[in-house]
Amino acid sequence: EAQVTQNPRYLITVTGKKLTVTCSQNMNHEYMSWYRQDPGLGLRQIYYSMNVEVTDKGDVPEGYKVSRKEKRNFPLILESPSPNQTSLYFCASSPYGQPNYGYTFGSGTRLTVV
């Protein structure tokens, strides 16, 4: 089944403890993005990647890092999480050359930083 898989689905952590949220897609898509969803703010883009080793900042990149060493994986790294990073996170992917495809989204990761 074609899908974007995020892990974990739920995570509670403490301030300052480094964490990684994994994202993997099995559709051979070139484009991948990370978003955070907050009530009343909709989805805001954190980082995006156009292909392996090509990443760029979205609208709210502060406090986050990403890497794209393999085409299928696009992990989101929080080096020193803070309570304002408590949010619902989504990873998404899309194929090159098909702008009308839209993006396929993962099931989300609900992160709580205490």
Added chain:
Amino acid sequence: AQSVSQHNHHVILSEAASLELGCNYSYGGTVNLFWYVQYPGQHLQLLLKYFSGDPLVKGIKGFEAEFIKSKFSFNLRKPSVQWSDTAEYFCAVNKGGGADGLTFGKGTHLIIQP
């Protein structure tokens, strides 16, 4: 920078009522337009999309949307809503080739009362 504006943040309707959710975007170039739906506790699913051609597009579950270029609008409609349409609805746009992800509106929380 492109932006998306959704006019209604919360909408409450009775079953069988007609629905129209407004969406305006600000970008003068070529865009691809999307409506996504998020049912409670779930990830985003694509409802419909506009790329080119007929400005009236039909999506899943009886939804449709009309692209009006002169008004920079892409409003979502459904003639008769059902209780199962209760969800969060997001309008989104990507520009050009779509490599840099989607820009979302803040969403509309739709509640259908039986």
